[in-house]
Amino acid sequence: MTQFRAHPILSPVLGLEGYYEPASTDEALDILRQGSGNYKPFAGGTDVMINLRRRTVTYKGLVNIKRLPGITSWSNKAGEGLHIGAATPFGDLESSPSVTQRYSALAESIRVIGSVQLRNMATIGGNLCNASPAADSAPALIVSKATITFTGNGEGTRSCLVEQFFRGPGRSILDSDGLLLSLDIPEPEPNSGDCFQRFTPRGALDIGIASAASRVTLDQSSGRVLEAVIALGAVAPTPVRAVKAEEALVGHEPTSDLMAQAAKIAKEECNPISDIRGSASYRQALVEVLVRRTLEQAVERAQK
Amino acid sequence: MEHYSLKINGHVYETGAEPFESLLDVLREKLRLTGSKKGCDEGECGSCTVLLDGKPVLSCILMVSDVRDREVLTVEGLPQGGEPHPIQVEMTERGGIQCGYCTPGIIMSAYALLQENPRPSEDEIRFAIAGNICRCTGYSKIVEALQAAAGTPIR
Numbered sequence: 205m206t207q208f209r210a211h212p213i214l215s216p217v218l219g220l221e222g223y224y225e226p227a228s229t230d231e232a233l234d235i236l237r238q239g240s241g242n243y244k245p246f247a248g249g250t251d252v253m254i255n256l257r258r259r260t261v262t263y264k265g266l267v268n269i270k271r272l273p274g275i276t277s278w279s280n281k282a283g284e285g286l287h288i289g290a291a292t293p294f295g296d297l298e299s300s301p302s303v304t305q306r307y308s309a310l311a312e313s314i315r316v317i318g319s320v321q322l323r324n325m326a327t328i329g330g331n332l333c334n335a336s337p338a339a340d341s342a343p344a345l346i347v348s349k350a351t352i353t354f355t356g357n358g359e360g361t362r363s364c365l366v367e368q369f370f371r372g373p374g375r376s377i378l379d380s381d382g383l384l385l386s387l388d389i390p391e392p393e394p395n396s397g398d399c400f401q402r403f404t405p406r407g408a409l410d411i412g413i414a415s416a417a418s419r420v421t422l423d424q425s426s427g428r429v430l431e432a433v434i435a436l437g438a439v440a441p442t443p444v445r446a447v448k449a450e451e452a453l454v455g456h457e458p459t460s461d462l463m464a465q466a467a468k469i470a471k472e473e474c475n476p477i478s479d480i481r482g483s484a485s486y487r488q489a490l491v492e493v494l495v496r497r498t499l500e501q502a503v504e505r506a507q508k
Numbered sequence: 509m510e511h512y513s514l515k516i517n518g519h520v521y522e523t524g525a526e527p528f529e530s531l532l533d534v535l536r537e538k539l540r541l542t543g544s545k546k547g548c549d550e551g552e553c554g555s556c557t558v559l560l561d562g563k564p565v566l567s568c569i570l571m572v573s574d575v576r577d578r579e580v581l582t583v584e585g586l587p588q589g590g591e592p593h594p595i596q597v598e599m600t601e602r603g604g605i606q607c608g609y610c611t612p613g614i615i616m617s618a619y620a621l622l623q624e625n626p627r628p629s630e631d632e633i634r635f636a637i638a639g640n641i642c643r644c645t646g647y648s649k650i651v652e653a654l655q656a657a658a659g660t661p662i663r
Contacts, residue, residue, distance in 0.1 A: 223527050223573070253569045254532075254550045268573065295563060319615065319639020323564045325570065362618075408638035409552055491517060 214342035220394045222265030226272065229383065233356050234420035235267050236381040245269050245383055247291040248326040250318070250320025250369065251334050268393035275385065276327075287387040290329025290352075294341075298323060307389065307419045308505060309398035309498075316402060319409055322502045327382045332369060334469050335376045335442070336411075342366065343417035343435035344370035344400040350389045356382035363388075367435075395422040395430075399498040400439065403490050413482040416494035417468075420458065420502040427507075429453045432466075434495060438489050439476035446470040512576050516541065517585030526538035534557045535582060543583035543612045547641075554640035557613035558582045564620045564639075583612040586619065595619055595657040604653035606644030606650050609633045614640045635657055 226232035236243050240266035255261040265449045270276055270291050278288040280302040292316045304311040317323055331341045346365040347389055352369055355361040357379045369376050402415030415437035421430045434446040434454040447451045449470035456462055476487035514524050525534045535541040546554035549568045556568040559581040586593040595618050605611050614637055621628055621636035633654050640649060655662045
């Protein structure tokens, strides 16, 4: 194996026995399988390092995936959209006009993650694989109809919508030997607009109490809603769609009244828990406000 | 077992570090570059901020195996010819420092900002240092110091 590095003596503080830097996907999958569930893929490390130190998780080995070909880079092709390697740091996307000018919801979700320093380390694939119900990028990626490409799980390489990726808090469809490789975000359709907002007590370095992303596509001649996609964060075991609220919008003129009505439906549709960050009823109240605001902003952008 | 040589402030150091030591521990304990501070040690407070290939990162949760073949700049690398950097001067003279613990991190975040955007607005300054927590100053004096360092009007 090329570029295979194993360190027999590793930091006893972290409880690790092995550290690997595979140079190919096949090699990475071999190593993960050898670890039989005890090895963890490692990218930005902003969650893994902290969890290891706090001893909230134990892994026998870490598989640093950042040397896999193309996994830390991204591209923007006209007609195709964004192709993003799973270990691309958020900071690389945040600073690019090709993201901020056309992918508003995604750009808005990236800007609120952690801090400047954290975003230069934390990766977009890591945010999804960590599978937090509050993952900031998830609602924006869902309404952007982003797909992910992954491998392992005992099968070959395949793709699915980001929406289908989550299974529960901290759980995704990936097994312990699964590997997220890349994301693809299609170019926004004409006459469409999107927006992401979240609510936190602090302006930075905080976890959202609730978040929402909305995307609206309008019919060019009538101005009516052709399609609406609404995704919510931190109000269910996984990021979720507000399907009934979406249905209430389709075929109608996007008036303020209609958007307020859709926001009320989204509020009733979600079923959050109460925890240290907020009560269930507070989260529902936030959902109504966030859905209304993101819909209004999305429609305004679609009409431009 | 591999020992890592790291390029820090233009010098190459043989660290004898293990791959999973944090860059911050290696800087402070092995190399005695104690300018970078350990506050929370879990990536929240920003006092350990250093630049990696010109971008601010959190050295407390950055493992040294991700630093090899790259360039690190710490607060010790800012002075030129024995003279402190203008950001250091303004922070000192305009009350941007009280206890001083967050200061090296603030200075590195500000340095990274001014490299990319030499005349930032107040909002841009506040956005750039949002990852640096200061318990003493209330941030106003820090923002004023950074505006002075950038040569932009102080409100």
